[in-house]
Amino acid sequence: MANPTSTSPLLGDDHKSESPYPPVSYEGRNTYVVERPAARDRRRPRLQSRFCHYLLATIFTVAVLLHLRRPALHIGHLFGGRKASLGFPTMDSSMSGMPLFDLGDPRVEWECVNGEDFDFSSDRPSHDGRWKATTSLTVPVDASSLFFFSHGSYSYGDVDLVLAESASDVVSVDIEAGYHTRRALDRARACRFKCERFGEGVAILTPKREYPHRDHRDDVYFHLTIRIPPQASALRHIPSLRTSFPLFGQTMHNLTEAIEFGEVGLYSTNRQITTEDIRVREVGVHTTNAAILGSFNTTSNLTLVTSNSPIKVDVTAYNQGSVNNLVMHTTNNVLAANLSLLTSPASSGPGAFEVTATTTNSPLHVNHLTSPADSVLNAKFATTNSPAYVRLDPAFEGTFTASTTHFTPSIQYINAEDPAGRNRERKVHLDFVMRGMARGTVGWEPLEHGRGEPGSVVLSSTNSPVYLTL
Numbered sequence: 001m002a003n004p005t006s007t008s009p010l011l012g013d014d015h016k017s018e019s020p021y022p023p024v025s026y027e028g029r030n031t032y033v034v035e036r037p038a039a040r041d042r043r044r045p046r047l048q049s050r051f052c053h054y055l056l057a058t059i060f061t062v063a064v065l066l067h068l069r070r071p072a073l074h075i076g077h078l079f080g081g082r083k084a085s086l087g088f089p090t091m092d093s094s095m096s097g098m099p100l101f102d103l104g105d106p107r108v109e110w111e112c113v114n115g116e117d118f119d120f121s122s123d124r125p126s127h128d129g130r131w132k133a134t135t136s137l138t139v140p141v142d143a144s145s146l147f148f149f150s151h152g153s154y155s156y157g158d159v160d161l162v163l164a165e166s167a168s169d170v171v172s173v174d175i176e177a178g179y180h181t182r183r184a185l186d187r188a189r190a191c192r193f194k195c196e197r198f199g200e201g202v203a204i205l206t207p208k209r210e211y212p213h214r215d216h217r218d219d220v221y222f223h224l225t226i227r228i229p230p231q232a233s234a235l236r237h238i239p240s241l242r243t244s245f246p247l248f249g250q251t252m253h254n255l256t257e258a259i260e261f262g263e264v265g266l267y268s269t270n271r272q273i274t275t276e277d278i279r280v281r282e283v284g285v286h287t288t289n290a291a292i293l294g295s296f297n298t299t300s301n302l303t304l305v306t307s308n309s310p311i312k313v314d315v316t317a318y319n320q321g322s323v324n325n326l327v328m329h330t331t332n333n334v335l336a337a338n339l340s341l342l343t344s345p346a347s348s349g350p351g352a353f354e355v356t357a358t359t360t361n362s363p364l365h366v367n368h369l370t371s372p373a374d375s376v377l378n379a380k381f382a383t384t385n386s387p388a389y390v391r392l393d394p395a396f397e398g399t400f401t402a403s404t405t406h407f408t409p410s411i412q413y414i415n416a417e418d419p420a421g422r423n424r425e426r427k428v429h430l431d432f433v434m435r436g437m438a439r440g441t442v443g444w445e446p447l448e449h450g451r452g453e454p455g456s457v458v459l460s461s462t463n464s465p466v467y468l469t470l
């Protein structure tokens with residue numbers, strides 16, 4: 001029996017409507033599920049007439065055509081009404097100003113695979129009691145922007161962004177669903193979409209929960225593997241990639257060898273986001289109650305925001321002329337960052353950087369591995385009720401302020417060689433050091449600018465020691 005889903009999974013593919021037996025593969029696949037205790041029994045009666053079969057085929061084809069003709073309405077209606085929108089966090093600078101995605105917008109073109117149209121490969125549930133179904137969708141890699149998201153109350157899971165094994169023109173998205181009941185899976189659909197505002201991508205849609213009552217057996221676990229193809233000879237440039245997957249863990253595997261991104265926005269809630277290594281102009285990562293981990297190489301701004309969980313990152317920021325703004329923010333957990341600030345070879349000046357790293361009630365560790373000579377750093381580091389350790393690169397020049405309560409801030413400096421090779425001497429001037437506060441200026445003398453210029457660093461905590469190395 002033909003199995004349209006295995007070759008081209010999208011509803012509305014021509015051969016599917018042309019085939020006299022479109023429902024056959026449907027039913028063929030359902031024979032896998034009849035043994036499942038909770039499955040809906042859709043076994044075809046043995047003596048079903050060919051006419052009946054054909055009628056079913058026609059009904060199905062019409063349904064497909066109707067579905068295609070009014071896709072937006074269909075989606076909007078099923079998944080929260082025409083006004084249902086996907087919101088983006090406004091704290092994330094790379095995402096603020098992002099329009100809302102209206103699922104019911106008639107200008108969005110959808111092609112969907114219903115849960116019941118997935119491929120069913122296993123005839124028994126896995127050890128965790130879930131059945132498995134899969135499907136796969138593709139989007140062109142040269143889309144003006146790529147966007148992957150989930151929406152609805154019944155989905156959670158994991159997303160892996162990986163490098164595809166061979167060069168091609170498409171991003172393929174392999175989707176695996178783990179479900180307890182067919183009813184749960186049948187609520188879900190995997191859709192490919194296209195619209196002017198958001199470019200192209202894939203969405204996992206489930207309805208809004210109708211009742212506050214929650215049965216975990218209604219939830220479907222999805223594992224998405226998004227395969228980004230390399231380019232045959234050169235580094236591939238992807239102008240924009242965004243994800244929005246509440247309750248999905250996300251891992252961006254190491255793609256630096258083959259892919260370079262313009263802007264990247266990764267959004268989740270309550271699940272960790274890991275970026276093994278990424279080469280990107282501008283990046284925003286936003287989750288809640290879960291860690292942000294990884295390594296970033298950016299040439300513009302970086303924003304990492306979570307809550308109640310660690311941020312542990314290595315950031316390389318190349319200045320290309322305008323200010324690089326690096327923001328890291330969490331609460332109630334450790335913030336640890338290694339920052340390498342560099343000037344891009346193409347840049348004319350020494351570079352300017354703004355760094356903000358804040359947490360609460362937990363230690364803060366920020367280590368500047370390198371900064372360009374003569375660059376300008378304006379930085380703010382803060383925590384509460386815990387120690388803060390900040391080590392600047394000796395290239396830093398400007399004012400520093402460290403404050404806390406009950407403790408005298410510790411200020412140390414490294415006796416280094418002039419990073420600019422101009423035989424200047426590193427001089428620290430303390431305006432005052434006392435319990436609770438230390439302030440001063442540092443620079444390479446003879447100064448080539450006013451005392452206390454051009455940068456500034458502010459470090460603060462409460463009820464704990466703070467350590468600043470200049």
Ligand SMILES: *[C@@H]1O[C@H](CO)[C@@H](O)[C@H](O)[C@H]1NC(C)=O
Nearest residue numbers: 254255256257275276277295
């Ligand atoms: C990522 O891959 C590149 C090139 O293969 C390698 O140099 C780099 O160390 C890797 N980064 C991480 C974090 O593994």
Ligand SMILES: *[C@@H]1O[C@H](CO)[C@@H](O)[C@H](O)[C@H]1NC(C)=O
Nearest residue numbers: 256260279280297298316318
């Ligand atoms: C970071 O990206 C820039 C620009 O793509 C590249 O030139 C540089 O080698 C990368 N640095 C690291 C440490 O990966």
Ligand SMILES: *[C@@H]1O[C@H](CO)[C@@H](O)[C@H](O)[C@H]1NC(C)=O
Nearest residue numbers: 311312313314336337338367
């Ligand atoms: C930062 O550098 C230190 C020392 O090299 C290393 O132990 C640590 O794993 C690095 N990364 C983070 C996030 O602290």
Ligand SMILES: *[C@@H]1O[C@H](CO)[C@@H](O)[C@H](O)[C@H]1NC(C)=O
Nearest residue numbers: 093282300301323324325354
């Ligand atoms: C980066 O951040 C700076 C300072 O907040 C801002 O002025 C600039 O517009 C941002 N750059 C981009 C490309 O958004």
